[in-house]
Structures are given as C-alpha cells and as structure tokens.
Amino acid sequence: MYPPVSFFQHSQISSENDGNVYVPQDSMNTIFNTTKKRGQFIYDNQLDDEDKRNFNGVSAIKSSGVVGLLDKRSHETRDAEDADLDRYTRDSLIRIGDSDQAETVRRKLDTHTSKELPKLKKQRGTKYDEITGEPLGKNSAFHHLNEKELFTDPVDVLDENRGINVNLDTHKKIHKQGIGAALVPGGVCNFNKMF
Structure with a gap:
C-alpha cells in the first residue's frame, strides 16, 4: 500500500x-x-x-x-x-x-504581481531608453526581455533585471516585430540592428 x-x-x-x-x-x-x-x-x-x-x-x-x-x-x-x-x-x-491552498496562494500572488508590475520601471532606475539611448519620455515603459506568457515564474516576472526601460515608440516596435521572442535568457538581443 x-x-x-x-x-x-x-x-x-x-x-x-x-x-x-x-x-x-x-x-x-x-x-x-x-x-x-x-x-x-x-x-x-x-x-x-x-x-x-x-x-x-x-x-x-x-x-x-x-x-x-x-x-x-x-x-x-x-x-x-x-x-x-x-x-x-x-x-x-x-x-x-x-489544491485549494496552493490556488489561494497563487491568486494572492497574482494580485501582488499586478500591483508591483508598474513599479518595475522605477526599480530599474534607468533614465534613458535602453535601446535607443534617448531620454525616457512620459509614456516610457518596462519591457520584459522574456515574454511573460512564455516565462511564467512569478519571481522572475517581478525581477527588474529581467527587462529594460524603453520609450513608447520603441516598445511598440518591439511588440510589432515580435522581437521579444528572439531574446534568449541571460543575453540581450542586438535591438539596434532591428530599428
């Protein structure tokens, strides 16, 4: 048994x-x-x-x-x-x-993550678009190097070292071109060739 x-x-x-x-x-x-x-x-x-x-x-x-x-x-x-x-x-x-217990912890973590995600740009601490080198504008954002849908570890999602700060135009280009999928963990893609 x-x-x-x-x-x-x-x-x-x-x-x-x-x-x-x-x-x-x-x-x-x-x-x-x-x-x-x-x-x-x-x-x-x-x-x-x-x-x-x-x-x-x-x-x-x-x-x-x-x-x-x-x-x-x-x-x-x-x-x-x-x-x-x-x-x-x-x-x-x-x-x-x-189990219900594990699911409850995950729901609490989802709520916490939603509150903390907007803080990543400030935590990253950069004042310039990390791709173009231009000063960050009003609508700049933190961009995860590893797509959140593919890399789901909740600890990694809130790690400011797992992304870069970019301006709105840069962020739109990244998502339009699907560049995020080309990034590899631990390495940074050469974005400048793509812009």
Whole structure:
C-alpha cells in the first residue's frame, strides 16, 4: 500500500509564497523510491537547476520538475510496481499543486504581481531608453526581455533585471516585430540592428 497523499503534503512537500509547491532535496530518495545516494544523484544531475531554490537553508525543487521526471520514469521503467509508484507519486504531487491552498496562494500572488508590475520601471532606475539611448519620455515603459506568457515564474516576472526601460515608440516596435521572442535568457538581443 502506498502512503496517503496527506503524507506527502505534510512531511515531504512545502508550498511557498510564490505559489509553487517544492520538494526538499533530502526527500528525493522517498519521492523516487531509491537510496539516499541515488536520490542525491537525481537531484544533482537529472533535475533542472533553474527549478531549485533554498528556503532558510533547506534546498528544494519545484514539484513541476519532479513531476516531469516521475512521468518519464513511469513510462520507461520495466518494473510494473516501480512504474505504478512513480505514477502515484506524480499524481499526488499534481493534486497537492492543484489544491485549494496552493490556488489561494497563487491568486494572492497574482494580485501582488499586478500591483508591483508598474513599479518595475522605477526599480530599474534607468533614465534613458535602453535601446535607443534617448531620454525616457512620459509614456516610457518596462519591457520584459522574456515574454511573460512564455516565462511564467512569478519571481522572475517581478525581477527588474529581467527587462529594460524603453520609450513608447520603441516598445511598440518591439511588440510589432515580435522581437521579444528572439531574446534568449541571460543575453540581450542586438535591438539596434532591428530599428
């Protein structure tokens, strides 16, 4: 018999104030039904570093990354019991992420994000259009380098280092030409060639 979903929710999983559910690093062996050494290997080598966070000294990873690997393993393993356990754990993590409690946190975060987005231009602190070099005008705006629809991490959306300040005309050109989709994380596209 597998442990009940509430076991995972209370002893292995935590929901943080960014609306995501996190799995602590030291529970990888339980989640993946393996040894501590192999659990550590999975955490270090098979899960995306971008999904990893540290909360008060506790290393953890977004459950969505764990769910993806559990799903893959459930389809690839040749042992029926292991596949069933991987699917059960995957489904349990999904149910926890879809819980009313997690959804409430996400709605509160959406409200907070809506209030904070207009402040990004000021937080960025630049006085010039970061593409044209012209002084920022009255209708200037903060432009996310990574489209919010594609890069949905709520923490990244409010990071002033993940965008640039531009004037209204520049902003319109960016969106008209779909330049945002050409940007890569950690790099800045050469906009000047496009203007």
